[in-house]
Amino acid sequence: MKNPTIITAEPGQPFLDIIRExxxxxxxxxxxxxxPDLVRQWLGPRRMVxxxxxxxxxxGGAYSYIHRDGxxxxxxxxxxxxxxxxxxxxxxxFEFDGAPHSVSIESMVxxxxxxxxxxxxxRSAFLTVEARDAMIVDGMEKGxxxxxxxxxDVLSSLSLAG
Amino acid sequence: xxxxxxxxAFSALADPARRAIIARLSRSSATVNELAxxxxxxxxxxxxxxxxxxxxxxITRTRDGQRRPCHLxxxxxxxxxxxxxxxxxxxxxxxxxxxGVLATLQDQSKEQS
Numbered sequence: 001m002k003n004p005t006i007i008t009a010e011p012g013q014p015f016l017d018i019i020r021e022x023x024x025x026x027x028x029x030x031x032x033x034x035x036p037d038l039v040r041q042w043l044g045p046r047r048m049v050x051x052x053x054x055x056x057x058x059x060g061g062a063y064s065y066i067h068r069d070g071x072x073x074x075x076x077x078x079x080x081x082x083x084x085x086x087x088x089x090x091x092x093x094f095e096f097d098g099a100p101h102s103v104s105i106e107s108m109v110x111x112x113x114x115x116x117x118x119x120x121x122x123r124s125a126f127l128t129v130e131a132r133d134a135m136i137v138d139g140m141e142k143g144x145x146x147x148x149x150x151x152x153d154v155l156s157s158l159s160l161a162g
Numbered sequence: 163x164x165x166x167x168x169x170x171a172f173s174a175l176a177d178p179a180r181r182a183i184i185a186r187l188s189r190s191s192a193t194v195n196e197l198a199x200x201x202x203x204x205x206x207x208x209x210x211x212x213x214x215x216x217x218x219x220x221i222t223r224t225r226d227g228q229r230r231p232c233h234l235x236x237x238x239x240x241x242x243x244x245x246x247x248x249x250x251x252x253x254x255x256x257x258x259x260x261x262g263v264l265a266t267l268q269d270q271s272k273e274q275s
Contacts, residue, residue: 042259
């Protein structure tokens with residue numbers, strides 16, 4: 001994998017960290033993260049169609065969207081853009097309709113890298129460890145069986161702090 | 163993997179020394195003495211960590227004459243990797259789509275300039 005997605009979910013902590021580098025300059029990445037017509041093209045699980053009801057990526061703005069699968073299921077999400085600072089930072093709340101009141105705060109920072117690349121570092125802070133773990137489990141796709149990565153990858157995703 | 167097992171496995175892995183032991187055992191089985199060697203730890207401390215990992219179902223021990231080597235249980239680890247990988251794979255897919263959008267945007271800006 002050229003740009004590995006590094007997910008850290010430390011056991012016993014209510015945080016979820018995701019770091020990923022992207023082969024595009026920071027202002028382009030920022031556009032893809034904040035313009036609804038672009039967000040629609042990539043956000044959410046595969047097989048889901050994204051319907052955006054509101055997406056006003058400015059400080060104090062709000063968003064709300066629905067993911068629909070082919071079987072007629074709908075999953076709604078909403079939140080507030082607490083801080084949007086182009087082209088480097090987005091802090092927003094996140095709440096799934098299926099788990100009301102279990103809101104999390106997502107803080108994302110974009111860093112410029114050499115060669116017109118960008119590092120995207122995001123931390124989600126949940127209200128409880130259980131809410132974090134439930135979110136990860138809920139994010140699982142049924143029947144995913146795409147082969148396991150090597151042990152080293154897993155250990156690093158569990159955070160090899162020591 | 164049941165929730166209880168998952169809890170036990172994750173709390174066992176919450177310790178860096180135990181993660182290092184798992185990493186070492188992923189290369190080959192080893193006895194307590196062999197495991198203690200590269201660590202600045204007493205044999206007793208290593209034994210304790212091994213007990214925790216054993217109770218969490220991540221490693222097993224067999225008898226081979228006087229030796230009692232520890233082995234990584236691939237099935238248990240697979241269940242664990244599966245648990246975390248499904249989420250990671252989903253996030254990865256999303257980032258791949260984002261890669262695609264970014265590539266398109268850059269092509270467009272090249273055409274315009």
